[in-house]
Amino acid sequence: MGINTTIGGDAVAAAPALHDVDALVAAGQIAAAADLLERRLTDEPAMADLAMPWMQLGGLRRMLRQPYRALTAVDRALALAPRDFMALVMRATIIDRIAPDKAGPAWHRALLQRPETALPKPLADAVAMGEQAHAAWLAARETQLSVVAQAASAHAPEDEGWRMRRFCDNTLGKTRAYHSEPVAFFYPGLCEREYHPRASFPWLAQLEAATPAIRAEMEALLARREAERVPYIQYGEHQTLDQWRPLNHNPDWSAMHLLQNGQRIDANADHCPETMAVLARLPQPDIPGTSPNAMFSLLAPHTAIPAHVGVCNARLVCHLPLDVPAGCWFRVGAETRLWHEGQAFVFDDTIEHEALNPTDQMRVVLIFDVWHPDLSDAERDCVAKVIAAEQASGALD
Numbered sequence: 001m002g003i004n005t006t007i008g009g010d011a012v013a014a015a016p017a018l019h020d021v022d023a024l025v026a027a028g029q030i031a032a033a034a035d036l037l038e039r040r041l042t043d044e045p046a047m048a049d050l051a052m053p054w055m056q057l058g059g060l061r062r063m064l065r066q067p068y069r070a071l072t073a074v075d076r077a078l079a080l081a082p083r084d085f086m087a088l089v090m091r092a093t094i095i096d097r098i099a100p101d102k103a104g105p106a107w108h109r110a111l112l113q114r115p116e117t118a119l120p121k122p123l124a125d126a127v128a129m130g131e132q133a134h135a136a137w138l139a140a141r142e143t144q145l146s147v148v149a150q151a152a153s154a155h156a157p158e159d160e161g162w163r164m165r166r167f168c169d170n171t172l173g174k175t176r177a178y179h180s181e182p183v184a185f186f187y188p189g190l191c192e193r194e195y196h197p198r199a200s201f202p203w204l205a206q207l208e209a210a211t212p213a214i215r216a217e218m219e220a221l222l223a224r225r226e227a228e229r230v231p232y233i234q235y236g237e238h239q240t241l242d243q244w245r246p247l248n249h250n251p252d253w254s255a256m257h258l259l260q261n262g263q264r265i266d267a268n269a270d271h272c273p274e275t276m277a278v279l280a281r282l283p284q285p286d287i288p289g290t291s292p293n294a295m296f297s298l299l300a301p302h303t304a305i306p307a308h309v310g311v312c313n314a315r316l317v318c319h320l321p322l323d324v325p326a327g328c329w330f331r332v333g334a335e336t337r338l339w340h341e342g343q344a345f346v347f348d349d350t351i352e353h354e355a356l357n358p359t360d361q362m363r364v365v366l367i368f369d370v371w372h373p374d375l376s377d378a379e380r381d382c383v384a385k386v387i388a389a390e391q392a393s394g395a396l397d
Contacts, residue, residue: 018053025060034060051080055087062090067098085113089123092130103130104137142172159197169334178333182350185312185387190374194333194353196316196346200373203282204344207320210278211342214366215322217272218296221256222364228267229256232297252300259294259368262287275366283371285315287384289391294368296322299357307331310349314375314383320344320366325359339365346370 021040024033037057041048048054054077061070074091081087088110096103107130119127145168153161169175180192198204221227232253257265258272259279269276275294284292299305310317319330321339329338332353337345347353357363371380 018056021056030060030063034064049080051077051084051087054080055084055090058087058090058094062094067094070094071098083113085110085115086123088113089126089130093126096130096133100133103133104140107131107134108137138172142174145172159199162197166334175334178351180313180348180350181309181352182313183309183311184390185314185383186350187312187314187372187375187379187383190313190372192313192348192351194335194347194351195337196348196373198345201318201346201370204318204346206281207278207318207344208342210274211320211322213274214272214278214320215341217275218256218322218364218366221268221271221296222298224271226267227256227271228265229254229298231255252303253305254298254300255295256298257293257295259284259292261289261293262291279368282368284369285371285380285384287391288388290387291315291369294366297365297367299328299355299363299365301357301360301362303357305355307352307354309352312383312387313348313350314372314380315369316346316372317349318344318346318368318370321364322366323362323364325357325361325363327359328355328357328363330355339363 018037018040021033021037024030024036034057037053037060041053041057054073058070058073058077061067061073071091071094074087074094077087078084078091088106092103092106092110095106110130111127111134114127118124149164149168153164156164166175170177178192178194180186180190222229232255256268258269258276259265279292279294284294286292319339321341321343324339324341327338329336330353331337332347332349333351375383
């Protein structure tokens with residue numbers, strides 16, 4: 001067994017002192033080599049501070065079928081190099097021999113450090129077996145936590161049940177925490193949710209009831225030559241917004257604005273009286289030069305909207321799907337949903353989100369902004385005045 005490992009410069013540092021250990025290994029005297037190396041590590045503090053010799057000792061003890069002594073040596077190596085992939089794999093294989101039912105967590109730690117480069121075949125084979133053990137462990141955990149979550153949420157309100165299930169998914173690593181990361185304006189202390197609970201927006205039912213009328217106005221507007229339809233993304237070429245480059249000034253994602261940055265777009269709004277009446281009853285921000293905003297968003301076939309975040313977390317965004325081919329999806333943070341015609345939802349667009357229309361048909365959604373329900377009237381007034389002042393100063397250009 002050579003002393004070449006993946007751990008830093010340990011191999012170079014320790015090589016001269018370990019020729020005799022290697023010689024014993026080459027002669028097939030594994031027990032003598034292990035005893036000699038263990039004495040060296042005990043007697044020579046400088047060597048004991050290197051992870052590589054401990055790894056070699058672990059390998060020798062494993063060859064001698066001394067798994068507990070091997071595990072002790074590998075743990076010493078990991079104390080010095082906690083993220084070393086080879087050491088983590090060796091530890092997992094040893095635990096798999098000692099207590100197979102406890103190998104899952106060890107493989108979990110190891111696989112987190114797996115390099116992107118191809119592995120040598122013997123190591124790749126070991127890792128493949130470890131992946132099977134790891135998958136079985138994850139499945140058992142998921143089953144156990146699902147039982148716990150179901151029992152806990154059986155009589156809980158809908159939103160509390162969602163939080164319990166999401167907590168279990170986060171614990172399993174199936175999802176992770178996403179946070180509000182607005183481009184410009186962050187109001188502290190507001191509830192961070194990818195999709196906000198319907199109970200916070202009692203007007204959703206009235207909005208959904210108006211879907212047939214809103215859809216009819218959208219279809220009529222879309223058929224009019226005089227309708228104003230523009231690319232959704234329109235940034236100057238000088239602006240550093242590379243994520244939008246494929247869609248900048250691109251009609252594949254376009255909008256028919258009804259309200260844009262606080263202005264009524266008469267060419268469209270005049271032909272959508274029922275839609276405008278519905279919007280007038282909603283708690284939209286009123287900020288000069290910024291909002292309210294409302295539009296019919298049109299996403300062309302086979303078009304993706306890249307992951308991005310919005311400008312201000314003091315307002316949320318509502319989608320009312322109007323014409324959505326099956327298979328179109330929308331992801332906010334860790335939760336992906338399919339749009340369903342007539343079923344509205346409210347989300348925080350300052351949390352990373354993206355969308356895809358993988359079909360051969362156009363996807364159309366009514367989109368508008370509303371105040372975050374956590375804000376008091378005084379806070380809304382503060383937000384509006386701050387953003388209006390920034391808009392007037394040119395800071396948002």
